[in-house]
Amino acid sequence: MFELRNITKSYLTPKGRRHVFRDLSLKIPAGKNIGLIGRNGSGKSTLMRLLGGADVPDSGTIATDKSISWPVGLSGGFQGTMTGRENIKFVSRVYGAVGEAMRQKIAYVEDFAEIGSWIDEPVKTYSSGMRSRLAFGLSMAFDFDYYLIDEVMSVGDAHFKRKCADVFEERLQKSKVVLVSHSMPEIKKLCDVVLLVRDGGVQIYDDVDEGIKAYNT
Numbered sequence: 001m002f003e004l005r006n007i008t009k010s011y012l013t014p015k016g017r018r019h020v021f022r023d024l025s026l027k028i029p030a031g032k033n034i035g036l037i038g039r040n041g042s043g044k045s046t047l048m049r050l051l052g053g054a055d056v057p058d059s060g061t062i063a064t065d066k067s068i069s070w071p072v073g074l075s076g077g078f079q080g081t082m083t084g085r086e087n088i089k090f091v092s093r094v095y096g097a098v099g100e101a102m103r104q105k106i107a108y109v110e111d112f113a114e115i116g117s118w119i120d121e122p123v124k125t126y127s128s129g130m131r132s133r134l135a136f137g138l139s140m141a142f143d144f145d146y147y148l149i150d151e152v153m154s155v156g157d158a159h160f161k162r163k164c165a166d167v168f169e170e171r172l173q174k175s176k177v178v179l180v181s182h183s184m185p186e187i188k189k190l191c192d193v194v195l196l197v198r199d200g201g202v203q204i205y206d207d208v209d210e211g212i213k214a215y216n217t
Contacts, residue, residue, distance in 0.1 A: 001030035007060035020046045026202055035191035036180045037215050042197045044180045045150055052148045066145035072136050080124030084134050095142055105141045112137035140167050150180040184212050
């Protein structure tokens with residue numbers, strides 16, 4: 001379960017401070033695959049970053065007893081001056097994978113991302129697609145209770161999309177997902193609950209079809 005308590009989040013823009021959420025509180029049901037939907041700029045990705053710890057609220061707290069991946073589709077967490085391989089090693093150490101376990105993680109990501117010799121080039125030289133491939137492979141190399149996925153399955157050619165879908169389905173046998181997507185068929189296929197983000201708030205729908213209907217109105 002996730003519980004958000006009095007969350008306020010804002011960003012400083014050239015036109016002044018813009019609040020995404022003000023004093024937001026909600027409980028997200030446990031054991032459910034969660035779809036985050038909303039219009040562009042509504043705060044979906046901000047909410048996902050907050051849940052995954054990639055961003056912090058101005059005030060308030062987020063509580064959970066589950067292990068959560070970093071947002072898979074948000075590849076800005078890489079250290080740009082380090083190579084892909086060095087980034088994998090760094091994350092492996094953070095999660096306690098050393099020695100043979102680290103070598104297995106590197107081999108898995110290298111095979112999954114399919115970026116060839118680019119794995120040994122600085123991440124700042126990667127295209128956005130290459131960064132997303134690396135981020136997806138790295139997330140799938142570790143076991144989490146929840147995987148945070150932000151439109152990442154739109155990356156790459158048909159072969160890579162199929163590969164992502166296959167490993168994703170495998171992970172869903174024992175883990176749950178928080179999915180940001182503009183694809184309503186994808187939301188209907190993968191999610192049990194919908195969180196509709198709009199007007200600085202979040203509405204929870206236990207009926208996915210009802211959530212999608214509200215999104216479309």
